[in-house]
Amino acid sequence: MNFPEDLDHLVRTDEPLAPLVWLGIGGPARFFAEPVDQQELAKIYQAATSAGLAIRILGGGSNVLVSEAGFDGLVISLAAAATSELSISENRLTAGAGAKLSHAVIKSVGAGLGGLEHLVGIPGTVGGAVCGNASNTGRDIGSVVESVKVIEGDGTTRTLTQQEAGFSHRKSSLVGVGVVEVTFLLEPRDVSALTKRMQKLWISRNSSRPTEQRRIAMPFVDPDGMPAKDLLHSCGLAGVREGDVSLDSAHPHYLIAHDGATSDQCLRLIQRVREQVLLQTGIDLQLNLQIW
Numbered sequence: 001m002n003f004p005e006d007l008d009h010l011v012r013t014d015e016p017l018a019p020l021v022w023l024g025i026g027g028p029a030r031f032f033a034e035p036v037d038q039q040e041l042a043k044i045y046q047a048a049t050s051a052g053l054a055i056r057i058l059g060g061g062s063n064v065l066v067s068e069a070g071f072d073g074l075v076i077s078l079a080a081a082a083t084s085e086l087s088i089s090e091n092r093l094t095a096g097a098g099a100k101l102s103h104a105v106i107k108s109v110g111a112g113l114g115g116l117e118h119l120v121g122i123p124g125t126v127g128g129a130v131c132g133n134a135s136n137t138g139r140d141i142g143s144v145v146e147s148v149k150v151i152e153g154d155g156t157t158r159t160l161t162q163q164e165a166g167f168s169h170r171k172s173s174l175v176g177v178g179v180v181e182v183t184f185l186l187e188p189r190d191v192s193a194l195t196k197r198m199q200k201l202w203i204s205r206n207s208s209r210p211t212e213q214r215r216i217a218m219p220f221v222d223p224d225g226m227p228a229k230d231l232l233h234s235c236g237l238a239g240v241r242e243g244d245v246s247l248d249s250a251h252p253h254y255l256i257a258h259d260g261a262t263s264d265q266c267l268r269l270i271q272r273v274r275e276q277v278l279l280q281t282g283i284d285l286q287l288n289l290q291i292w
């Protein structure tokens with residue numbers, strides 16, 4: 001397909017996705033674009049939609065497993081300055097979807113606004129976190145979302161309320177929709193108390209994660225009543241391996257891609273683990289990782 005001439009400079013073909021995702025594996029995107037602002041985003045959305053191309057937005061790539069074949073469509077990054085801006089007005093933080101979640105957390109804490117500090121240390125972008133309703137210590141990001149601006153296939157935008165965004169346990173109705181901007185309604189709190197809380201959470205997160213491994217993912221949703229980590233330990237699945245992919249032996253809710261790992265090996269390991277857990281406990285472990 002050919003994009004209109006004025007978009008030509010924006011679109012790259014056969015762009016490798018492996019360097020853009022935490023697992024570091026998978027094939028290329030047929031088309032890839034990083035629009036500089038919402039106007040360019042709208043134009044490219046419109047052109048891709050009218051050509052019938054599938055569109056995905058890539059955030060920080062911490063929750064995506066790209067298949068060996070890659071993605072046969074358009075992948076959009078919102079990492080440009082204008083699509084990742086953060087601003088505060090009274091108790092509200094508005095974030096471009098491409099903003100790093102860590103930046104949003106630090107900015108809100110620094111402004112004495114509570115509600116995002118427990119998300120410290122979760123990798124990725126605000127857009128990715130809102131789509132997957134990221135959570136930590138039992139509190140999810142959706143609980144402090146006031147509204148979400150999304151882009152339609154024709155390039156127009158509309159604003160959804162918290163309720164319309166459909167947040168539930170590690171889920172929202174936003175997957176497959178283009179999130180452009182998110183407004184959080186936060187609570188005024190004491191800056192130094194918030195900062196201390198954030199630092200404490202940061203330390204405890206780092207001690208429960210394989211920090212020496214760089215190519216990792218957190219593939220499963222915690223089932224009701226039990227962290228996935230404990231469930232996997234109790235099923236004897238810590239350290240289980242498939243080719244060059246394994247679950248971490250100390251923190252088995254993390255999947256590790258070692259040198260030589262492939263997407264197929266990841267998928268086979270995930271399948272094996274789900275089957276074992278179902279067989280041993282009757283629990284149908286749900287996948288958090290998005291497969292492209």
Ligand SMILES: Cc1cc2nc3c(=O)[nH]c(=O)nc-3n(C[C@H](O)[C@H](O)[C@H](O)COP(=O)(O)OP(=O)(O)OC[C@H]3O[C@@H](n4cnc5c(N)ncnc54)[C@H](O)[C@@H]3O)c2cc1C
Binds near residue numbers: 056174179290
């Ligand atoms: C080390 C590690 C620790 C983690 N800890 C946690 C944790 O404590 N809690 C937790 O909930 N998760 C955790 N995760 C999972 C992951 O970091 C989160 O799900 C994160 O919010 C994903 O954000 P991202 O920007 O990287 O999304 P990506 O991986 O880039 O994308 C994930 C999905 O969201 C979609 N998406 C991203 N941005 C947009 C957008 N703007 N519009 C529409 N769709 C979009 C993508 O298309 C894709 O389907 C962890 C992952 C790792 C690797």
